[in-house]
Amino acid sequence: MKIAILGYGNLGRGVECAVRENSDMELVAVFTRRNPKDVKIRTAGVPVVSVEEIEAWQGKVDVLILCGGSAKDLPEQTPKYAGLFHVVDSFDTHAKIPAHFAAVDEAAKAANRVAVISVGWDPGLFSLARVYANSVLPSGRDYTFWGRGVSQGHSDAIRRVAGVKDAKQYTLPVLKALAAVRRGEDPELSTRDKHTRECFVVLEEGADAAKVEQEIKTMPNYFADYDTTVHFITETELKENHSGLAHGGCVIRTGRTGFDGEHHHVVEYSLKLDSNPEFTTNVLLAYARAAYRLAQEGASGCKTVLDIAPAYLSPLSAEELRAKML
Amino acid sequence: MKIAILGYGNLGRGVECAVRENSDMELVAVFTRRNPKDVKIRTAGVPVVSVEEIEAWQGKVDVLILCGGSAKDLPEQTPKYAGLFHVVDSFDTHAKIPAHFAAVDEAAKAANRVAVISVGWDPGLFSLARVYANSVLPSGRDYTFWGRGVSQGHSDAIRRVAGVKDAKQYTLPVLKALAAVRRGEDPELSTRDKHTRECFVVLEEGADAAKVEQEIKTMPNYFADYDTTVHFITETELKENHSGLAHGGCVIRTGRTGFDGEHHHVVEYSLKLDSNPEFTTNVLLAYARAAYRLAQEGASGCKTVLDIAPAYLSPLSAEELRAKML
Numbered sequence: 001m002k003i004a005i006l007g008y009g010n011l012g013r014g015v016e017c018a019v020r021e022n023s024d025m026e027l028v029a030v031f032t033r034r035n036p037k038d039v040k041i042r043t044a045g046v047p048v049v050s051v052e053e054i055e056a057w058q059g060k061v062d063v064l065i066l067c068g069g070s071a072k073d074l075p076e077q078t079p080k081y082a083g084l085f086h087v088v089d090s091f092d093t094h095a096k097i098p099a100h101f102a103a104v105d106e107a108a109k110a111a112n113r114v115a116v117i118s119v120g121w122d123p124g125l126f127s128l129a130r131v132y133a134n135s136v137l138p139s140g141r142d143y144t145f146w147g148r149g150v151s152q153g154h155s156d157a158i159r160r161v162a163g164v165k166d167a168k169q170y171t172l173p174v175l176k177a178l179a180a181v182r183r184g185e186d187p188e189l190s191t192r193d194k195h196t197r198e199c200f201v202v203l204e205e206g207a208d209a210a211k212v213e214q215e216i217k218t219m220p221n222y223f224a225d226y227d228t229t230v231h232f233i234t235e236t237e238l239k240e241n242h243s244g245l246a247h248g249g250c251v252i253r254t255g256r257t258g259f260d261g262e263h264h265h266v267v268e269y270s271l272k273l274d275s276n277p278e279f280t281t282n283v284l285l286a287y288a289r290a291a292y293r294l295a296q297e298g299a300s301g302c303k304t305v306l307d308i309a310p311a312y313l314s315p316l317s318a319e320e321l322r323a324k325m326l
Numbered sequence: 327m328k329i330a331i332l333g334y335g336n337l338g339r340g341v342e343c344a345v346r347e348n349s350d351m352e353l354v355a356v357f358t359r360r361n362p363k364d365v366k367i368r369t370a371g372v373p374v375v376s377v378e379e380i381e382a383w384q385g386k387v388d389v390l391i392l393c394g395g396s397a398k399d400l401p402e403q404t405p406k407y408a409g410l411f412h413v414v415d416s417f418d419t420h421a422k423i424p425a426h427f428a429a430v431d432e433a434a435k436a437a438n439r440v441a442v443i444s445v446g447w448d449p450g451l452f453s454l455a456r457v458y459a460n461s462v463l464p465s466g467r468d469y470t471f472w473g474r475g476v477s478q479g480h481s482d483a484i485r486r487v488a489g490v491k492d493a494k495q496y497t498l499p500v501l502k503a504l505a506a507v508r509r510g511e512d513p514e515l516s517t518r519d520k521h522t523r524e525c526f527v528v529l530e531e532g533a534d535a536a537k538v539e540q541e542i543k544t545m546p547n548y549f550a551d552y553d554t555t556v557h558f559i560t561e562t563e564l565k566e567n568h569s570g571l572a573h574g575g576c577v578i579r580t581g582r583t584g585f586d587g588e589h590h591h592v593v594e595y596s597l598k599l600d601s602n603p604e605f606t607t608n609v610l611l612a613y614a615r616a617a618y619r620l621a622q623e624g625a626s627g628c629k630t631v632l633d634i635a636p637a638y639l640s641p642l643s644a645e646e647l648r649a650k651m652l
Binding site: 014017018021022042094097098101118123125127128129130131132134135136137138139184257258259262263264265266267268269270271272273274275278279282283286289304305306307308309310311313314315318319321322323325326 | 340343344347348368420423424427444449451453454455456457458460461462463464465510583584585588589590591592593594595596597598599600601604605608609612615630631632633634635636637639640641644645647648649651652
């Protein structure tokens with residue numbers, strides 16, 4: 001399978017690395033909006049190409065992995081490039097998925113391509129966990145906890161506050177709430193009950209710390225509904241202690257069965273990830289394999305992880321899977 | 327969807343109960359090999375019918391849930407009834423799945439029916455967890471822990487020992503090993519390192535306890551490779567304290583990513599079940615829904631959980647799933 005990358009940031013670098021672990025895949029090009037001369041990749045012999053030239057690569061690329069951001073890049077890129085290649089993206093703005101799906105589906109169907117959107121772990125593997133658990137436990141309750149991990153969106157929001165030079169935000173699950181859910185107590189939990197937010201902030205010279213802290217803690221949507229802690233640190237400390245990209249979380253469904261609801265069940269799917277982007281790109285590649293195979297079978301249009309049978313993700317054949325993994 | 331049950335034991339009773347939680351399903355018949363007059367079910371208005379009359383129900387049943395055992399019933403029943411109805415079974419003899427698949431596939435294809443085999447949690451949801459985790463973490467290690475829970479097969483094995491009147495066997499995970507796996511230590515674990523076995527045994531009048539204990543502990547395949555504890559108790563104690571059917575376990579994959587394998591990841595899927603048969607039957611019904619829908623689309627033949635996209639399991643539409651669950 002010939003894989004290409006569009007966008008060489010954290011995700012693009014993750015794809016480059018993950019391709020090496022999949023013996024049925026080969027990286028054939030990295031496309032960039034920058035000057036290709038300014039982009040140094042780690043894989044010898046693979047060309048870095050200006051995105052302006054991407055059309056000429058039709059027929060030379062099986063699946064293009066779109067490594068742009070959900071806010072501005074993917075809403076435009078995924079429909080556009082689904083007209084040229086089979087594509088996979090990690091679009092993660094939950095509320096806008098239906099609109100994104102519709103745009104990508106139209107483009108992919110018109111060009112007879114397969115596009116898989118919203119791939120990663122949430123949306124992605126966590127969505128799978130939710131759908132499986134809801135299907136097998138119709139009477140129950142869902143919980144999702146994230147962290148401890150860096151939230152890029154919240155870190156960006158802090159950086160937009162006047163007086164802030166740089167920042168990192170960690171999302172933390174409230175361990176007491178998580179333990180109650182796991183014990184099967186089915187608690188009713190508000191936003192504040194489930195997660196806390198911890199911010200590490202580097203101030204601009206002369207900025208008013210108290211004012212910055214107040215502005216962060218009261219920011220609507222991002223922080224106002226949470227118990228938030230703000231730590232002011234130096235730029236050196238931020239680099240040394242907060243440059244990791246670990247993340248994780250869990251999806252739990254609790255439910256009851258029995259004629260009188262007398263039996264209780266807990267289904268949990270959890271992830272502990274040292275590198276969020278590297279894990280995410282491994283998921284993208286598994287769905288790239290699925291996109292390629294679905295296309296070979298004549299499928300086209302937009303798919304999500306919910307539309308794809310698990311066997312398509314594995315390099316093993318159906319016979320091997322039944323014999324070894326079932 | 328019109329659901330029928332073949333076999334009214336623990337699983338059959340679980341299906342009867344689970345149908346009530348699925349508003350798109352209706353129980354239309356319970357088929358039995360016993361005299362139907364001797365089988366009392368809990369749902370008013372549903373006929374109990376001799377299996378001799380099952381052929382007359384073609385067209386009146388959408389999916390037949392096969393609730394027999396894997397050792398003797400299902401190898402014969404699933405191919406046979408896949409010639410009459412769409413069927414779902416819980417065949418769980420891992421080593422014999424390829425042969426069972428082949429026999430069922432032939433029968434189902436010839437009759438243009440959909441048959442889903444080996445549905446439940448292991449094989450079933452645990453198989454899904456293994457395939458997803460292996461696909462997204464190609465370089466890693468798999469662990470499955472079961473328990474604490476009752477193993478029917480091991481309880482039966484003890485009951486076959488001379489001098490034993492009745493018995494229950496619990497499989498327990500070794501918590502120290504499980505904790506090491508979760509911490510990401512990637513330990514090498516033998517059979518003995520992963521699980522212990524605890525047996526509660528009622529002796530026949532005058533039986534030799536020491537001899538029975540020795541015979542259990544040295545039984546090949548079942549107990550010889552484990553640290554086994556044997557407790558002798560009265561029949562009353564067995565009934566009062568050991569009649570539950572709780573079970574559970576977890577599938578864990580640990581793996582590495584990064585150019586130098588520098589990042590570690592842990593993916594875990596776990597179940598804590600108060601009633602093993604009731605949870606299993608809920609899984610059977612979700613796949614009955616999938617079988618019915620696949621058949622509507624023109625599919626036929628044998629499928630496993632690995633061949634079926636998650637969206638087929640849910641009563642929600644594709645649009646609702648994308649909007650609410652992705």
